[in-house]
Amino acid sequence: MGLRTIGRLAAMLVMGAGLAGCIDATVEVAVTSETTARATMTQLMGADFYSMVKMSAESGEAGAEDFCADGALTENADGSATCVIVEEGPFAALSITEDENAVTFTPAGPGLVRVGLPTEEMRSEIGADDQMDAETRQMVEAFFAGHSITVKVSGGEIVDTNMARSADGRSAEQVIPFLDLINGTAELPDELYAVVRAP
Numbered sequence: 001m002g003l004r005t006i007g008r009l010a011a012m013l014v015m016g017a018g019l020a021g022c023i024d025a026t027v028e029v030a031v032t033s034e035t036t037a038r039a040t041m042t043q044l045m046g047a048d049f050y051s052m053v054k055m056s057a058e059s060g061e062a063g064a065e066d067f068c069a070d071g072a073l074t075e076n077a078d079g080s081a082t083c084v085i086v087e088e089g090p091f092a093a094l095s096i097t098e099d100e101n102a103v104t105f106t107p108a109g110p111g112l113v114r115v116g117l118p119t120e121e122m123r124s125e126i127g128a129d130d131q132m133d134a135e136t137r138q139m140v141e142a143f144f145a146g147h148s149i150t151v152k153v154s155g156g157e158i159v160d161t162n163m164a165r166s167a168d169g170r171s172a173e174q175v176i177p178f179l180d181l182i183n184g185t186a187e188l189p190d191e192l193y194a195v196v197r198a199p
Helices: 006-015 047-058 122-126 134-144 178-183
Strands: 023-031 036-045 072-075 081-090 104-107 112-118 148-154 157-161 171-177 191-197
Touching (some): 134 178, 157 171
Parallel strands (some): 023 148
Antiparallel strands (some): 023 036, 104 112
16 A cells, blocks of 8 residues: 555545554655655554454455555564555655645745645545444444544644644644544544645
């Protein structure tokens, strides 16, 4: 799995036969110059679910081997697993910029880049509008309770943003609980953005 929009990631987690539900994900977009960036997606899968994924992969179950197929996998001492996928280069070459609801990079003045992520499609892509029976909803909520996606933008300096700015002013982030997306209670602007001074 390559780096995709947050909505696509969330959709993959929902559709992943429940096994991927116990995942926390962070996507960081670091502006490295006025024309380049580094995108890093880090996924942490809990020990119980990772052991299920490993067993499914060993038995040849379709899709089970997809977790971290394109990234660097670390099996942690507690049985959990961390997957890190990194892309770096010109804005247009990054896969996070490839589709309609992708991350955008826009010049915002001398040395400034505006990084934007539309949020409109997140709920529909994660399946929040799908009709679920009570048993399915209960299972989905159990898988996703306490787990979230974090969107982070960093660079030389955050000049303007509608996310939470770090104390040192060099990054901004938004934590989005999965259950808030699924239940339609996530209070998100139409777009998450940060204006970044290129280092």
